[in-house]
Amino acid sequence: MSDTQSDSRKPVFAAERRQRILDLVRANGAVSLRELAQAVRSSEVTVRRDLRALESEGLLNRHHGGATLPGELSREAGYTHKVSLESAEKSAIADLACALVEEGDAIVVGPGTTTQEFARRLTRHSELTVVTNSLLVAQVLAGSPRVEVMLTGGTLRGSILALVGSAAEGSLAGLRVRRAFISGNGLSAERGLSTPNVQVAGVDRALAAAAEEVVVLADHTKVGVDTMVQTVPPERIDHLVTDEGAPGDVLDELAGRGVRLHVATI
Amino acid sequence: MSDTQSDSRKPVFAAERRQRILDLVRANGAVSLRELAQAVRSSEVTVRRDLRALESEGLLNRHHGGATLPGELSREAGYTHKVSLESAEKSAIADLACALVEEGDAIVVGPGTTTQEFARRLTRHSELTVVTNSLLVAQVLAGSPRVEVMLTGGTLRGSILALVGSAAEGSLAGLRVRRAFISGNGLSAERGLSTPNVQVAGVDRALAAAAEEVVVLADHTKVGVDTMVQTVPPERIDHLVTDEGAPGDVLDELAGRGVRLHVATI
DNA sequence: AGATATCCGATCAAATTCGTTCTGATTCGG
DNA sequence: CCGAATCAGAACGAATTTGATCGGATATCT
Incomplete structure (x- = not known):
């Protein structure tokens, strides 16, 4: 714009x-x-x-x-802590991740500021079906008539505006899509993707389980970091999209475990 | 000069x-x-x-x-101001409807600007469980730690930011709450609540079915109006909250069918 | 429910900018 | 050649803008 x-x-x-x-x-x-x-x-x-x-x-x-914005669905709570300062990195990662989406796809998108940025770029695609548990992702895609958005049910977690709990996991149970685009709080070669919250972890697992391939979107501040609960083991991660600030040794080890790397240049 | x-x-x-x-x-x-x-x-x-x-x-x-340059810093960037029109009426209706909510309740709230205004006043309550299919309602309540918000799953209808479809209806099937607060597009004594969209109608029916009592929030512009699809028959409506601009004859007839009236003064 | 941290609003001070008036210079007409 | 007029520059007071600080209000956390 x-x-x-x-x-x-x-x-x-x-x-x-x-x-x-x-x-x-x-x-x-x-x-x-x-x-x-x-x-x-x-x-x-x-x-x-x-x-x-x-x-x-x-x-x-x-x-x-x-x-x-007036009258718009926007987070009233949480923007004091979760500001997008690395917007350049996130932007580049989101751009690169777009290449992994094809027309007519059905994909899963998890919560997070990076995935939200990613979702913003999906409005150009046509005949896309997006399943998400993030209200922010859903809102970004709400205006695109060519993208069908399905939201999981569940209990609302206000801090991240995402749906969690057994209802969220259950609504994903019968689903099968091609790729899941998720973004946890930490990613290490040994323990894979992780998040500090147990409930969020449960949904992240369900999101990953609903897809044939898992794509992780993580900026360099998350690579090499371990947080409390493991959500996706490294063997289950098929693609990693990150930026060039990520530590090389971690990337190498991830690549050794079968993760295909996509490094965005800023 | x-x-x-x-x-x-x-x-x-x-x-x-x-x-x-x-x-x-x-x-x-x-x-x-x-x-x-x-x-x-x-x-x-x-x-x-x-x-x-x-x-x-x-x-x-x-x-x-x-x-x-003259046109450079113009601020009319084509953004549509969808600020609420009858905000005074909606506000008064929302205030009055709050009296129908008790501490510890579990309620259903449907989509709409009036119900959104209503939801904004629920943040004061404690130990409240709110089930909704509206992203706007969910977002309003997201910041309140004392209110538990459950969102139905379903397909996102972008124009009203609400969830519709069989998934939305299905996730409401096993639920039973005390009261449902919904707000259609038209309300008449003969046909009850109605809405112009078939999908929205389906969810509205499911919302009403999940509650013991149905509370309709409708400003005066909707009273006496019939739209395409009937959602809740008049016998099923227990309370109507409206403003004093509503036509008296319609209100009388509704009252004759067992609807308890709550008329807000502006 | 209370304590703490953060954010908002108001007043004040400093700096920049604007408007006005005045003065010097150049140009045109007689 | 001289007078008049208009334009360009200078200076000073006024207005606007910006930044800092303090008390009060609000939200968050335990």
């Missing part, structure tokens, strides 16, 4: 800064105040003033910690 | 400078005053005068610190 020229330069005027803020909010749905201040290179006070002005014009909704 | 006659006498150099300023602004989209003064080898005062003249002709927009 950035049809304007590149955004590196700029004699940042007040009006332009506001426009930029508006663009950022529109692109991400919800942005924290701190992130906005960092993005436009201004103090938080100034951004707060701009937000107030934009809100008075009805262009966005402002609440504690940041701003969201 | 006697410089309004811009072209009676044309000092070629001045006109050329203005043209150059205009070109610079057009090329870069936004240029600071200092840069302009430097580029045309004139003082900032002169450039300021030129900018004022150019602005009066509508050729550019002047801001603090420089100038931009």
